Each structure stands twice: as C-alpha cells, then as structure tokens.
Amino acid sequence: DQQVKQNSPSLSVQEGRISILNCDYTNSMFDYFLWYKKYPAEGPTFLISISSIKDKNEDGRFTVFLNKSAKHLSLHIVPSQPGDSAVYFCAARNTGNQFYFGTGTSLTVIP
C-alpha cells in the first residue's frame, strides 16, 4: 500500500518558468516531509524539507508547500534551470523514524 504518491511520472517545463511537482500522502501520522533530487547512477540527494507544523519552507529557488488538511505537498522551482532536470522524490517520515518514498517525477527543463 503506497502511503506516498506522486501521480505525475514526468513533467516538462521551459527554462525560466515555474516547475510544480506534487505529492499526496495517506498517513496523518507523518510529521516530516522531504524532497530529494536524483541524477542517473547516483543516490537521491536531499533538497528541501518541511515539518508538519509549518505550511511553507523556502530555500532559494525552491519552495515546499504543505497542506495538511488535503494531505498534499508540492515543490515549486522558480525559475527553472536546465540543471534542475532530474527525478524528484517526495518522502515522508513517521514517528518511528521510517521514511516512505513516492515513485518519483522526472523533470525536464527545456532550454
């Protein structure tokens, strides 16, 4: 049973525009959410996170929004750059410190 879902397997965006990646979860006990970026042949690398007590966290071009009532989070990248092209994984942590991942969204930023 997939507790974290990324329903869009791929997304293409023009350079300079905004990229919005979405993630839904089912477990209301998740207390911490993360986004990871993954290049081919490498492990995922941490990008940005948000605690369940917040609804927004911003780091440079990256902003994560959390809507707890909808059990939904999103990652906004603005402006998008070609180097942002990668697979983005959403992950959620429960109170047992177990992390659950979505299936990933492959982002392509077109120059």
Place this chain on the structure above:
Amino acid sequence: DAMVIQNPRYQVTQFGKPVTLSCSQTLNHNVMYWYQQKSSQAPKLLFHYYDKDFNNEADTPDNFQSRRPNTSFCFLDIRSPGLGDAAIYLCATSRDTLAGASTDTQYFGPGTRLTVL
C-alpha cells in the same frame, strides 16, 4: 569526500546464490537504512538500524538479512536471491531517530544494482 559508500556498484549473482552488499559511512550517524528500489518504483524501506538495534519492516521477506558490526558499516545479505530481487539497493544514514524533535535528513549512497541470473 564520499560520505556514504556502497560496494560494489554493480553485482551479478546467480539464482539462489547468497550475496552480500556493503555500505559504509564517514558521517558517524546513528542510523543506517537499506532500501530496495525496483524499476519505476519508489524506494522501499527494508530495515534500519539505530545503533545496534535492528528494526525490520513487517513486509520484508526473511530472505533479506542485515548486519551492522560497527557504526561505520552495514551489510545486506540476500540468502537465496530470486529473479524478483533484481533491483537497486540503496543505503542511507541519518543522525538520529528523535522523530518530532529532529529535522534531520537522510544521506544516500549511490546504490548497488543487483542482477540475478
């Protein structure tokens, strides 16, 4: 500079032949995790160690075992690999498990791609 190292990067084994994947870390983190990622699927947590305490996921098959002889090293043993065990195996670490108090992230190794013939 490598922080989480996985060896080998590519492993080929035969059906039913035991195989061991290794992971080491230079971060001195308390927690080490093993994930299985099959093609186009989410990384799936198999188990994790908090120090020496082993925490198995309920749906992890008995075929998968793990050892953590010290803080730096963690091994994944697949006792009798089947064709369905072909996947990328990701090792990750995090500093602690103070869920709710910690905003720590996980640091991943590059993964080991296992092929079962």
